[in-house]
Amino acid sequence: MILTRDRILAEVAAGNVVIDPFDEDMVGPASVDLHLDDKVRILDDAHREIDIHDGTDYRDYSSVESLDAPLALRPGETILGITREQIRLPPNICGWLDGRSRFARLGLTIHITAGFLSPGIDNKQVLEISNLSGRTLKLHAGTRICQVILQRTDGEAVYSGRFADQTEL
Numbered sequence: 001m002i003l004t005r006d007r008i009l010a011e012v013a014a015g016n017v018v019i020d021p022f023d024e025d026m027v028g029p030a031s032v033d034l035h036l037d038d039k040v041r042i043l044d045d046a047h048r049e050i051d052i053h054d055g056t057d058y059r060d061y062s063s064v065e066s067l068d069a070p071l072a073l074r075p076g077e078t079i080l081g082i083t084r085e086q087i088r089l090p091p092n093i094c095g096w097l098d099g100r101s102r103f104a105r106l107g108l109t110i111h112i113t114a115g116f117l118s119p120g121i122d123n124k125q126v127l128e129i130s131n132l133s134g135r136t137l138k139l140h141a142g143t144r145i146c147q148v149i150l151q152r153t154d155g156e157a158v159y160s161g162r163f164a165d166q167t168e169l
Helices: 005-013
Strands: 018-020 032-043 062-066 071-073 078-088 093-099 122-131 137-139 144-152
């Protein structure tokens, strides 16, 4: 069951769902808008080969840069961003990241495959931001770049994997 605005606000008021920082204006009919933070992770030399295996670590092929000024995301380019908001979910609520249609219509995606927020998380969300358009798109820190859709689970679980406490890129 997807939580609607009134249920989201009730879960936040009860302290079951924590979004920090939080502003009620971020809550839509059935989602919460999230903002792009002020750091991004840029892949190094695009011509350098990357061996994909269980031990591959994206940090070995990228560097963190400040988003003090707008970042030009070229056509076909992918970077990592992170949400300004840290989200804590209880064991019976999960979430789904989704782009905002206003930006998707311009060719901007905010996740490739990692759009799921596991129950019990307490972290910032890493965004796999790609430009699918034929034009350069300029990214600005603080933009409401995506939304999270919250859903009640059938049963309870708590994520304890590799990115359980992620708060930076």
